[in-house]
Amino acid sequence: MWAVIKKEFKSYFYSPIGYVFIGLFLIMFSIFFYTDVFTYQSTNFEYIFYSGATILTFIVPILTMRTMAEERKTGTEQLLLTSPLSITKVILGKFIAATLIVVITLLCTFMYYAILCFFGTPHLTTALVTMLGFLLLAMAYISFGIFASSITENQIIAGVVTIGFFILTWFLPQFSDIFTNFSLINMFSKFPAGQIDIADTVTFIAFTVACLLLTVIFMQRRKSVR
Amino acid sequence: MNKLHGEIKVNGYDILKKPKKAKKEIGYMPEGVPLYTDLTVKEFVTYMAEIKQVDRKIRKEKVEKIIEQTGLKEVGKKLVKNLSRGYKQRVSMAGALVGDPKILILDEPTVGLDPKQITEIRNLIKELGKTHTVILSSHILSEVSQICNKVIIINKGKIVAIDTPENLERKVASNNSVYVTVEDPENKIKAITQNIGDIKKIELIEENEDGTKQYVIEAKGEVDLRKIIFAEFAKENITIFEMKKADSTLEDAFMKLIEGGNK
Numbered sequence: 354m355w356a357v358i359k360k361e362f363k364s365y366f367y368s369p370i371g372y373v374f375i376g377l378f379l380i381m382f383s384i385f386f387y388t389d390v391f392t393y394q395s396t397n398f399e400y401i402f403y404s405g406a407t408i409l410t411f412i413v414p415i416l417t418m419r420t421m422a423e424e425r426k427t428g429t430e431q432l433l434l435t436s437p438l439s440i441t442k443v444i445l446g447k448f449i450a451a452t453l454i455v456v457i458t459l460l461c462t463f464m465y466y467a468i469l470c471f472f473g474t475p476h477l478t479t480a481l482v483t484m485l486g487f488l489l490l491a492m493a494y495i496s497f498g499i500f501a502s503s504i505t506e507n508q509i510i511a512g513v514v515t516i517g518f519f520i521l522t523w524f525l526p527q528f529s530d531i532f533t534n535f536s537l538i539n540m541f542s543k544f545p546a547g548q549i550d551i552a553d554t555v556t557f558i559a560f561t562v563a564c565l566l567l568t569v570i571f572m573q574r575r576k577s578v579r
Numbered sequence: 580m581n582k583l584h585g586e587i588k589v590n591g592y593d594i595l596k597k598p599k600k601a602k603k604e605i606g607y608m609p610e611g612v613p614l615y616t617d618l619t620v621k622e623f624v625t626y627m628a629e630i631k632q633v634d635r636k637i638r639k640e641k642v643e644k645i646i647e648q649t650g651l652k653e654v655g656k657k658l659v660k661n662l663s664r665g666y667k668q669r670v671s672m673a674g675a676l677v678g679d680p681k682i683l684i685l686d687e688p689t690v691g692l693d694p695k696q697i698t699e700i701r702n703l704i705k706e707l708g709k710t711h712t713v714i715l716s717s718h719i720l721s722e723v724s725q726i727c728n729k730v731i732i733i734n735k736g737k738i739v740a741i742d743t744p745e746n747l748e749r750k751v752a753s754n755n756s757v758y759v760t761v762e763d764p765e766n767k768i769k770a771i772t773q774n775i776g777d778i779k780k781i782e783l784i785e786e787n788e789d790g791t792k793q794y795v796i797e798a799k800g801e802v803d804l805r806k807i808i809f810a811e812f813a814k815e816n817i818t819i820f821e822m823k824k825a826d827s828t829l830e831d832a833f834m835k836l837i838e839g840g841n842k
Contacts, residue, residue, distance in 0.1 A: 430613075
């Protein structure tokens with residue numbers, strides 16, 4: 354599994370994808386940082402993550418859309434499937450590699466924290482809790498992205514399905530209150546308040562595990578049908 | 580690697596019960612050579628070694644050895660996507676070879692190569708055949724009869740024949756005939772051949788521009804006609820330009836077996 358993580362992680366930086374992801378996120382984050390901090394004159398680092406979470410909706414697919422789809426299209430999945438490595442490990446490896454990119458991005462956001470320290474006293478614990486929530490949200494998103502990527506061999510379709518699903522879960526609560534509990538981005542909203550909600554945390558993790566499991570099952574089924 | 584009926588055993592390991600062990604015995608080179616094109620040759624082979632769980636201590640050394648063996652040393656640092664088709668094929672082969680599998684499965688290994696590359700790959704396969712069990716799937720039958728020592732012909736999912744290429748060729752050698760090209764201005768050949776008892780049938784194939792004619796002469800039974808034809812034609816002053824015994828190829832065997840299966 355370590356081999357897959359290493360290779361996938363390297364691949365993100367061999368292609369522009371890794372840079373594009375981190376770059377895009379930081380640009381958007383900077384804009385939100387500017388508007389939030391300067392318009393409201395607050396040094397609340399964690400508030401930027403409310404907007405930050407919406408960025409994820411659009412850039413996570415960049416990270417995940419090729420993971421399985423490309424392997425299937427180019428046929429390299431045959432190399433993985435005929436190797437002694439189990440499918441679970443392959444998928445977990447890809448998931449962890451993508452998560453690591455998000456972790457790097459999160460570490461980069463500490464520079465905004467540093468800037469705020471200059472002008473006031475932002476709360477470190479709240480910031481860390483927010484980041485934890487953000488990571489959990491990102492993991493849930495990535496796992497769905499990988500699943501979407503495994504159902505098609507076309508990267509674009511995988512990307513569009515992923516964005517579509519995220520936007521759907523984002524806006525559904527506006528149509529009916531019933532959907533409030535299904536919205537991933539809504540679940541995140543408690544973290545910037547410095548509150549680790551057990552129910553939300555569990556839901557995030559459960560969603561992640563469920564998506565990864567679905568991917569494994571899907572790959573296994575496809576293998577046996579072929 | 581899954582199945583509908585029966586069981587698959589690889590070197591004694593059931594693929595469903597011990598997939599890890601069974602898969603370790605196999606080196607697979609897929610058709611169309613899928614490769615990770617954004618890695619360098621060395622990185623690719625190393626990655627294959629890693630996912631095939633080659634021991635960390637000997638991994639580097641093994642990778643070097645395989646790169647050497649497949650003649651990839653001078654392109655080791657190049658990106659796979661910048662390589663020619665022939666080299667890609669070798670990289671794919673290197674990927675299959677890594678981890679010392681006992682069984683190598685090569686799917687159409689010479690498709691899309693130029694003649695020089697084909698010979699190189701074939702020689703490599705022959706070389707590997709000395710130390711590995713090589714299962715070669717190919718539609719180029721001349722290649723098969725050149726490299727393989729056992730042929731399995733499968734038609735619509737059913738095994739039609741298992742034999743050595745020589746045996747298969749012999750099996751379909753149905754009629755014993757000879758191709759001759761002669762100069763025969765007086766057109767005596769038909770009359771002469773009617774007098775030779777061993778000849779069953781003579782047929783004109785084509786008249787060449789230089790006045791020679793090519794015939795196919797079929798014999799009765801297992802006599803070698805060439806001696807008789809040579810002697811008889813010489814007596815009548817017919818010059819033989821070319822004479823060849825019709826031998827059947829693996830292609831003929833294949834056609835015959837497939838047709839038989841379809842009826």
